[in-house]
Amino acid sequence: MVQVQAALPWTWHRDGAMPRDDETLPERVRRKEDLLSASQRKIARYCITQPREAAQLTALRIAEKLGVSESTVVRFAIRMGYEGFPDMQAAIRRAAEQRAATQVAGTTSPRDGRVHSSLRGDLDALTQTVESLDYQALHDCAEALHGARLLHVVGFRSAFGLAYTVEFHLRHFMNTRLIGAVGGTVLDDVDLIGPDDAVLAFTFPVYDERSLQAVEQATAVGANSVVVTDSALAPIPIDPLVRTLMTRYETQTFFNSAVAPSAIANALVLRLLELSAKKDRGLERRLYDRFQRQRTT
Incomplete structure (x- = not known):
């Protein structure tokens, strides 16, 4: 009898890692932080804190902004378990779209009302302080x-x-x-x-x-x-x-x-x-x- 193996929620990559398909870039960075060089940490920080730019700019442009080589940006994407830089960039875009879909103005649920008000209060306090x-x-x-x-x-x-x-x-x-x-x-x-x-x-x-x-x-x-x-x-x-x-x-x-x-x-x-x-x-x-x-x- 031929047995068909069920698809697993992860795939093997050349560095031996097994990231889940739904694993976000921040999650992958946290899991592999000890393996990153100083330049790769810089790229990770940029992609996580500036997702809009990271989702739009080319690997060469990101490399120029961070003072690293284009190949370092590509190697970082592969180290994170993606097939290449375009694959990582597509994942960053998908994550941004998912966040935007859950943050539509006026859709705060009753459960999150006080948390939302607390965050707005912090923002107002910071604005007033400045x-x-x-x-x-x-x-x-x-x-x-x-x-x-x-x-x-x-x-x-x-x-x-x-x-x-x-x-x-x-x-x-x-x-x-x-x-x-x-x-x-x-x-x-x-x-x-x-x-x-x-x-x-x-x-x-x-x-x-x-x-x-x-x-x-x-x-x-x-x-x-x-x-x-x-x-x-x-x-x-x-x-x-x-x-x-x-x-x-x-x-x-x-x-x-x-x-x-x-x-x-x-x-x-x-x-x-x-x-x-x-x-x-x-x-x-x-x-x-x-x-x-x-x-x-």
Whole structure:
């Protein structure tokens, strides 16, 4: 008896991989990320973040935009399990069409209503933050922090993630320290704030007293502070040494969205990097190269 083997949802490819026919490019990239070269990672990132361009441009044009060879783009498509670049491009187009079909205006289901409203709220908060940002105030805040001997970064509760991320980036080109990074040392950390230091605090409702203590200590010893918060009514010391950056911090449920505060934090980190790069012209290039090496190892 002749047995007919059922068609499998995947096909063999020359690199031995077995991608499913319905597997998207992002899924394939995640599965094969460790096998990609630095140039191929660059192509992957471009195709995933710029699907409209990737679906229209030729392999040569994409190669020119990314500074790689056309053959590298083609090899990337094959490495991802496609028959070639046209096959990958067709898959990117199909994925974009499927997304568009499910995102037609006015078709949000009742199940997704609150999620949609939350996303729109984040977008509105971000738009309002950009439109209302006082760029001179941002510059003044960066100047106040940049000249410090040691920058103490503080944030607790929902603001801890912001404080941690900002301090992680700043430590690569400034002398920084995260208050409360080791459990039970907050009071000791605050006592170490000196007159030549500065404090960068993130505090939102509920305003955590530990963050406010750091600002009060800085003010008491004559050190500058910058506080990223949501309201002029926040219980922050009123003093010429204390500067504030206001941003929206609200949502539709029990937790608050950090989208707008994160944007302000990123802008502040960028301004501090620019100030540091004025004294060290090669700083940003070295930092970029370092992170690229870490990403490809």
